[in-house]
Amino acid sequence: MFIYIIKRLLWVIPTILAVLFLLFSLTYLLPGDPADIILGPRATDEMAENLRERLGLNRPWYQGYFSYIRDVMRGDLGVSVFRSRPVFNVVMEVLPYTLALTFAGMGLAVINGILIGLLAANYQNTWFDKFLTLISFITASTPTYIASVLIIVIFSVNLNLLPSIGLGEGGLLNSLYYLIGPAVALSIGWTGYIGRLTRSSMLETLESDFIQTEKSFGLPRNYIIYKYALKKAIKPIIAVIGLGVGRLLGGAVFVEVIFTRPGLGRLIVDSIFERDLPLVRGGVLVAALLFVFANLLADISYAYFDPRIKQE
Secondary structure, three states, rough: HHHHHHHHHHHHHHHHHHHHHHHHHHHHHOOOHHHHHHHOOOOOHHHHHHHHHHOOOOHHHHHHHHHHHHHOOOOOOOOOOOOOOOOHHHHHHHHHHHHHHHHHHHHHHHHHHHHHHHHHHHHOOOHHHHHHHHHHHHHHOOHHHHHHHHHHHHHHHOOOOOOOOOOOOOOOOHHHHHHHHHHHHHHHHHHHHHHOOOOOOOHHOOOOHHHHHHHHHOOHHHHHHHHHHHHHHHHHHHHHHHHHHHHHHHHHHHHHHHHHOOHHHHHHHHHHHOOOOHHHHHHHHHHHHHHHHHHHHHHHHHHOOHHHHHHO
C-alpha cells in the first residue's frame, strides 16, 4: 500500500507541471499584446512596459516559464493587476467559502444518496423501488446550473423559503441558512449517482454467501441490511467521495455565480472578465491542485477498499 501511494504521489508531479505549463501559456495564446489587452486602449507606454515586466513578457518564453515555476514553488502567485494585492492572499480569502459549499454539497449528496439507495434495495422490484430509481436518474442527469435556477425560482421566488443571493450576515446560523440553497443545488447530481451506486452495491451484497448464511438463521431482512450488508455495500461509496469532491469543486463555479456568493469559482470568472491574468492563473492553479489531490485521495481509497487494485 505504501508503494502504491508513493507511485500516485509521483504521478501528481507531472500533472502539476502540465497545469503550470498551460496556465503560463495562456499569456502567449492571447491575440495581440497581452499588456495592451489587459490595460486597455488608454494605457500609456510606460504602464504597458511595467505590466510586461511584472508578467515576465519582456524575457524569452523559457526564462519566464522557469521563473514562474520557481515563484509558484515559493508560494508566490504574483500580484493582481487591478487589486494590487498578492494573488495568494486574494485566493485564500475566498477559498473557505468554496470549500464550505463543496463539503456541504457532498455531505447532502452522501446522506440523501445512501438513504435513497438503501430504500430502493430494501423494496426491490416494487413501485417504490421504481419511483426512487426514476428520481435517481433524473437528479443524476440534472446539470448544476439548472438545479440552481430551479431552486431559486421555486423556493426563493415562489415559496419565499430560502434566500436567493448573498452570503448572509449576523452569525453562523444565518450563514448556514444562506448555504442551504446552494448546497442543495450542488448536491443534486451526485445524490442520484450515489443513490444508484448504493442500490446496486447493496443488491450485490445481499446475494453474497455470508448474507445468505444470515438469512438461513431466520434473521429479519431489515436487520440483515442495516447490521451486516450496509457495512460492506457502503465501501464503494466511501471510495468515490474523493472523486466527488473534485467534481463538485468544478460545479461550485456555477452555483457561486448564480447565487452571487463569494468563492473561488466566482473569483476566477470575475478575473477572466477583468483580464487579470495573474489572478486567473492563481485561481485556476489552486482549483486544479484541489482537484488533483481530491482524485489522489479517491485513488488511495479505491486501493484501500479494493485490494485487487493495489495488487495490480
